[in-house]
Every structure is written in structure tokens, then in C-alpha cells.
Amino acid sequence: MVRKRSEEPRIVTYLHNKAGKLGLPVGATFELTSRCNFDCPMCYVHQCGKNAEARKRELTTEQWIDIARQAREKGTIFALLTGGEPFLREDFFEIYSAMKKMGFYISINSNGSLIDGEIRRKLLEDPPFRINISLYGGCAETYKNMCGTPMYEKVLENIKALKAAGVDVSLNVSITPYNKQDTEKIFNIASEIGVVAKAVSYMYPPIRINGEKFGENARLTPKEAAEYTVRWDLLRFSDEEFEMRAKSMREFADIERDECLGDISEGVGCRAGKSSLWLTWDGKMYPCGMMPKPVAYPLEVGFEKAWEYVNTEVKKIRLPSKCASCPKKNACFSCAAVCYTETGAFDRVPTYVCEQVDETISQMWDAYVSKSKKEVIE
Amino acid sequence: MNIKKELIKREFAGEAILVPVGKTVYDSKGLFVLNELGNFIWDILLDVETTDDIVKRILEEYDTTEEEATKDTEEFLEKLRTLEII
Ligand SMILES: C[S@@+](CC[C@H](N)C(=O)[O-])C[C@H]1O[C@@H](n2cnc3c(N)ncnc32)[C@H](O)[C@@H]1O
Ligand code: SF4
Ligand code: SF4
Numbered sequence A: 001m002v003r004k005r006s007e008e009p010r011i012v013t014y015l016h017n018k019a020g021k022l023g024l025p026v027g028a029t030f031e032l033t034s035r036c037n038f039d040c041p042m043c044y045v046h047q048c049g050k051n052a053e054a055r056k057r058e059l060t061t062e063q064w065i066d067i068a069r070q071a072r073e074k075g076t077i078f079a080l081l082t083g084g085e086p087f088l089r090e091d092f093f094e095i096y097s098a099m100k101k102m103g104f105y106i107s108i109n110s111n112g113s114l115i116d117g118e119i120r121r122k123l124l125e126d127p128p129f130r131i132n133i134s135l136y137g138g139c140a141e142t143y144k145n146m147c148g149t150p151m152y153e154k155v156l157e158n159i160k161a162l163k164a165a166g167v168d169v170s171l172n173v174s175i176t177p178y179n180k181q182d183t184e185k186i187f188n189i190a191s192e193i194g195v196v197a198k199a200v201s202y203m204y205p206p207i208r209i210n211g212e213k214f215g216e217n218a219r220l221t222p223k224e225a226a227e228y229t230v231r232w233d234l235l236r237f238s239d240e241e242f243e244m245r246a247k248s249m250r251e252f253a254d255i256e257r258d259e260c261l262g263d264i265s266e267g268v269g270c271r272a273g274k275s276s277l278w279l280t281w282d283g284k285m286y287p288c289g290m291m292p293k294p295v296a297y298p299l300e301v302g303f304e305k306a307w308e309y310v311n312t313e314v315k316k317i318r319l320p321s322k323c324a325s326c327p328k329k330n331a332c333f334s335c336a337a338v339c340y341t342e343t344g345a346f347d348r349v350p351t352y353v354c355e356q357v358d359e360t361i362s363q364m365w366d367a368y369v370s371k372s373k374k375e376v377i378e
Numbered sequence B: 001m002n003i004k005k006e007l008i009k010r011e012f013a014g015e016a017i018l019v020p021v022g023k024t025v026y027d028s029k030g031l032f033v034l035n036e037l038g039n040f041i042w043d044i045l046l047d048v049e050t051t052d053d054i055v056k057r058i059l060e061e062y063d064t065t066e067e068e069a070t071k072d073t074e075e076f077l078e079k080l081r082t083l084e085i086i
Helices: A010-022 A051-057 A060-071 A092-101 A118-124 A140-145 A152-164 A180-193 A222-236 A240-252 A303-314 A338-342 A353-378 B036-047 B051-061 B066-082
Strands: A025-033 A078-082 A105-110 A131-134 A169-174 A194-198 A276-279 B007-012 B014-021 B032-034
Touching: A010 B007, A010 B014, A010 B036, A025 A060, A025 A338, A060 A092, A060 A303, A078 A092, A092 A105, A105 A140, A105 B051, A118 A140, A118 A152, A140 A152, A152 A169, A152 A180, A169 A180, A180 A194, A180 A222, A180 B007, A222 A240, A222 A353, A303 B032, A338 A353, B036 B051, B051 B066
Parallel strands: A025 A078, A025 A276, A078 A105, A105 A131, A131 A169, A169 A194
Antiparallel strands: B007 B014, B014 B032
């Protein structure tokens, strides 16, 4: 059975399926820098206070353009430009325009804080298909508390300006201990502006920054992560949709989910290393940015060889057999990257996630029951 | 013929895909997939003036009848007109 994915155009699914069968990287993430003007405590890539050091190690303009050319040769069409904060690179538009000319279908991840003035003007001349902007709070105070930078108003202004100009903007909402109290506010802001918002309360342990911190992050407890998943679902779904979802989860039935996942089975179930790849700011190739294994070095061996290695190795990965036969797997978002970052091994069960999934199923049900009781009383 | 939109053709595993760039992104957010004949016509579009020119070129390249080629060409051009590409 193939899991339902929300809102992906059919052509994208078709090309990824075809690419997966042929072993071609139709999708690639270009992590242009790890530098950032923000300091989010849960971040898996940016290291607080290390911008100057990181700058020395990141790929040059020419290296990025050359890698992009090689990716194009190998069939890459979908390109996500991310960071760190991609707009911190002074040569952003050099890389971006070169990639546009090569015919990449480009989307961008950004914290939105720098997209004004000249940057905005240039972006609007040749816009990306989509820009995903993270909104870290629903008020100035929470915002600053979360990402360390007082740019709430500025970011809102930039989001609105892009939207007004006709760019496809969507919001990424990462829920953490620092901004959880603003969850509803953020949802309402997104609705007012008229943009899609996608919230996540699960944060991967940042093992790319600290290779020892398996299973650790400045994040919510599994129980809280479940709570905010449920709160978000209460906001975004109608009563009927919520009821269906709560019931399906309780019966361990399939639900519609918007994670990047495939089915949970013995092998890697998603597109990582099968039809998509991730290039890090310092020139490594991973199947996915959350999953630093297997790793290949395109600058040394060339893009094609690097991809062949990643593609071959990913197929050898075995996930926990307990997950493949777990009754709760339809409600679960575990994947190879989750197992690895939580436990340090692909085949060990990520207990943080089990707990979050258990809690989500039961809290969804409780929320539904108390909702329907309220209706009876009213 | 004149192409009104900014589109870049990409080939992927036997598929020909048009990717919008520049200001075209504002009104075409998706990708366009060309079939084999569409791909052929797309490549010669800038060098031809009329449907007949296209049909002539198709007959040089493909084993088909004039009637069939005219019908296919008109269908394809009609699609491009609907999408305001030409
Ligand atoms: C690393 S940022 C890069 C782009 C840009 N700086 C931004 O914040 O959107 C991409 C997204 O990943 C989220 N993120 C950061 N650390 C994460 C983690 N440990 N687990 C999951 N998502 C994380 C961010 O909140 C953001 O939405
Ligand atoms: S804004 Fe993005 S890259 Fe910067 S610290 Fe926050 S999550 Fe990391
Ligand atoms: S709930 Fe736990 S055991 Fe079950 S699929 Fe998810 S991670 Fe694996």
C-alpha cells in the first residue's frame, strides 16, 4: 500500500517514482551555507558563534555551480536551496541564477529575515517556485526568545511582501520549548496572511554538529511533542476531519500525512538516496540532511560516483524489524534518519518516537472525546 | 513561431519537461511534460512559421501520413495556445 501524500503535484510523484526505479537523483538539496544570522537552539546545522570559521570551509561560488552542472547531467530537476540562512551568502544570486539558467525547478528554505531591499527585488525578478519561510513565534518576544534575533516584525513584513507580489510562500513552523506557547498565534497569522503553514514538533538530534549527542536535543518531551501535534491538528482540521483522524489512529489505520516519508518497512522507505540527495555546505553528499550516513565526497570523486555510492549503500540499510511489524506504524513518522540520530544505529528502535506516537494516538482520542462531550452539553 | 513564455527544456529518462523561469513562474507554477512529437515540434518551433512548415518537417523525420501529422500538430499547437505559451 502506498501512503497518501498531501498536496504534491502528480508530475513530481511520477518523476520521483521513475527516478527511484532507475536510480537517478531527480531531487537534490543544496545546503549553501551553515552560517546563520539566527541562533535557534535545536538547529541541526548552524553552530552558534561559528560563522567565521564555517565561512572558510564552505564551498565557493564556482564549486556550487560546478556541482549543480554535474547534478543536472545526472538528471536532477528539483532543487531545494537551504542553509543555514542561504541569503547570507553574498553570491546567492550568482548561484541561483546559474541554476535557473540550467533549468532547475527551484525552491528555497529561509528564515525570511533578509528578504527585503535589493535581495527582494532580485528575487521577484526571477522567483523560485516556492519559498518556505520559518516563522519562529507569534509575537516579538517569543520570536526573539526562540531564535535570538529581534526580527519578528521584519520577517512578517517580508512574508507579506513576497505573498503580495505573487510568490508561492509557505511557512515552516518548528515547535520547541521556546515558542510552543505561540502555536495558535502562528496558525492564525498564517491564516490571516493566507499562506499554508506546516508545523513539526519532532526535532532531530543535531548529530552533525555534535557526533555524540544521539537522542538529545533542546526540544520538547515526547509527551509535549504529541500535545502540540494534536493542538495543531485541532487547528487545521475540521471537526469531521479530526474525528476521522483520531479514529483511524486509534484503529492503527492509514492516515494522510505530510512528512517526507514512505512506508515503514525493513529498508529505507523514503526518497533519500533513492531519488534524492543532499549536498552539505562543506561539500559532502548524504542521502538526507538529517542522515549523515552513508557519506560521499563529490569534490573528490565527482558527483556521479558520489551518487552511485550513496545510492548503493542506502539500499543496504536495515531498519528495526520491530518497526516493520509494529501495529502503530501508520501513525508513526520514524525513518532511517530518525533511528540513526536517536540511537546511533539504523536498526535500533527510537524509543522517543514510540513514546510520542503512543501519546499522539491517545491524546488525539481524548481530544476527540472531550470535543464531542462538549457538543452534547452545548 | 514566437514563444511567449520563458521555458527551459530538460530531458529526464526519456521524458522532455519544460521548466518555467523568470517572470513566467508567476503564472505557471507547474512543469509541462512533452510527448515525443511535442518534443520534436518544440525544438523546431522557433524556426518555423506555419503549421505546414511543421508538418513538412515531421514527414521528413517520421513515418506517418500528412493527415495524421497535421492533426497531431494542430492539437499540440492548440494546447500551447491554451497555455498561452505561443
Ligand atoms: C535548518 S533551517 C534552514 C533554513 C532557514 N534558516 C530556516 O530556518 O528556515 C530548515 C528548517 O529546519 C528546521 N529545523 C532546524 N533544526 C531542526 C531539527 N533539529 N529537527 C527538525 N527540523 C529542524 C528549521 O526550523 C527550519 O524550519
Ligand atoms: S534560522 Fe534556520 S539555519 Fe538559522 S539557526 Fe534557525 S533553524 Fe538553523
Ligand atoms: S512506534 Fe516505535 S516501534 Fe513502532 S514503528 Fe514507530 S518507532 Fe518503530
